[in-house]
Amino acid sequence: MSDTKRLKEQILAISGVNPRKCMKCGKCSGACPAYDEMEYHPHQFVAMVEDGRIDQLLASDSLWMCLSCFACVERCPRQVEPAHLIEGVRLALIRQQNQNHLHAEDIPPKLNDALPQQAIVSAYRKYSK
């Protein structure tokens, strides 16, 4: 599976949204109070995730302009729930940032006698995947 495909599946799993239900009516973007602040609008999030153009969304500030007011969720006639999808993209980005690739073999060289054993274990749990 390609990275894009994996990312798309991750977003769909997190959000529980099925973008194929969208009939492209644009009611979400018609309802959105943050529309003017966004480079990509709610209906575009739905289309772009479905299309696999997720990197553009991850790089865009639009991700953080959504107020999560759920006007789009409330008004979508097809129950696509765009705000949940946007939240899914946000979470996917946050989870990517937290992956700092701490591997078990990286730990011994970093060991310090002053470091409590417990801190090492919890750091491993936290930063390894």
Place this chain on the structure above:
Amino acid sequence: MQRIGVFVCWCGSNIAATVDVKQVAETLKSEPGVVFAADYQYMCSEAGQNLIKDAIRDHKLTGVVICSCSPRMHEATFRKTAAAAGLNPYMVEIANIREQCSWIHKDKAVATEKAIILGRAAIAKVHLNAPLTPGESPVTKRALVIGGGIAGIQTALDIAEAGFPVDIVEKQPTIGGKMAQLDKTFPTLDCAACILTPKMVDAAQHENIHIYAYSEVEEVKGFVGNFSVTIRKKARMVDPVKCTGCGLCTEKCPMKKVPNEFNLGMNNRSAIYIPFAQAVPKVATIDPAYCIKMKTGKCGLCSTVCEAGAIDYTQQDELVEEQYGAIVVATGYNPIKLDQFDEFAYAQSPDVITSLEFERLTNAAGPTAGTLLRPSDGKHPHTIVFVQCVGSRCDGGKGKSYCSKICCMYTAKHAMLTREKYPDTDVYVFYIDVRTPGKNFDEFYRRAVEEYGVHYIKGMVGKVAPQADGTLLVQGSDLIENRQLRLNADLVVLAAAIEPDASARPLATKLTASMDTNDFFTEAHPKLRPVESPTAGIFLSGACQGPKDIPETVSQASAAAAKVIGLLVKDKLKGNPCVAHSNEMMCNGCSSCEKVCPYGAITYVDKEFRMPDRTTAIRRVASVNPAVCQGCGACTVACPSGAMDLNGFSNSQIMAEVDAICK
């Protein structure tokens, strides 16, 4: 022992490519009772049928097994073949080795083995077959049409023209239905009243048509050809024979603050009223919920002014029972309620209206005498926004999942007529898709855009907010321009989804006619029997079967009439002999069968029986009306004592088939 002939069809390569037909014929020939077996390329062809006929005569066959396609396809064909050769048609059994065998298997050996097993089961059944003769029932040559809109009127007129008496039952005080409320009709823009009211008058004056206005169907009994229907004639408190429709009572009535349903509550009427000037029958009706005399006993002004002496405050509902051969459902539609759609501010602002309300606002007989004025302040609107698909194409709780079909066209009509009459008005239409499949429909929509300059915007309105200055802020998306639009509108018109009339569901129960999940009546076959209900003798006309515009409704109405005429010209109906019957000696009178019968074919009777000790006893036993029974077999399954059995599909026949398959 039966003398059975087995006929294996190749169906070209449909069967023969996957099933070794020669081997099937050869193997089945050695089954007990089989005296003849053959295979042929197309058994349903004339040559194939002759093969069967000759074998029946030459080998004195008493039973026939055809290994071919589904019985739905050619059972009737082969029964006719057998009858032509002098064999009872119910001695023919079909083993379906096409749909249930060759089409679903790839391995020829496996498919051949299965075809032999299916043939064996059919042979086992034929051994227990008995000749059956269908019963006959007479046909009452009179039709009932339920609903007096354009669909019901057209169906009634066509049946009446063919020479059969028809009754129309209409729950409103007048016939005419939704079409009477419309202003102009697409795509030719004729005025609805000009083309509808002559038909209403034709119906009223036709010697073969009787109109039960302000009446409802109370109860339906019987079966195809022999329905008995109880009609409730609701009390009008006015004698329809004496009333001349002069309207003096409606002028003098002191109670004038009754919301006028004909104008969708946009103005008021009096408590005694005639819905509109061209009402048929033109008879006044007292609304007991508002009439001062009915509520307090004091007033009686209408009675005083009525020169015909038609007012009768003591009138009661009247029940009439009529006999019919066929029933046509033409119950029509209504726009949905919009209380689930707060975002459009329908409840907050009187200037947000539905399309049907817009029709009344532009109708010369409407509350504004045809001048388009805002309901809030009576001023001329300069910016009008139309919103399509309000409640249509919705997935989930709000609205309807289907496309309401008529909205694209009537919205184009509204937009065009507005621009024609008021060129200083800006008209916007928000659409998801413009759907115009119909003769001259797309040309009509394009005229609205190209000649009349209506602004069509691909997108949906997300919010309508009433402003302090009395305008409406409409916020919607413009997907082509990739922008969000904000318009200050004076009037917002919502194309509300349409749904079947609320009376349809209880009526379907009375008729035992099936409906879909949206409460539209189901047709017997979506393509090939579109105007018949699966329940024999029940026919469908107009929007009760699905959203329809006027041209389509009229076509379907005439089609339904043709089907009714086809039924009524028959003197007798041949029944289906494969019906249930009860073994009275085994029946314990438990009523289980009566409860599960979807057609109301089973009744219980008290019968005298001679008991073994030479006494007589009265026992309650089930009795099946063979003319009503459709042979579904539900009762045979429900019967705990095994008394119910189905002709042609008896319990022993089915067990014999199972045994043959499991051998």
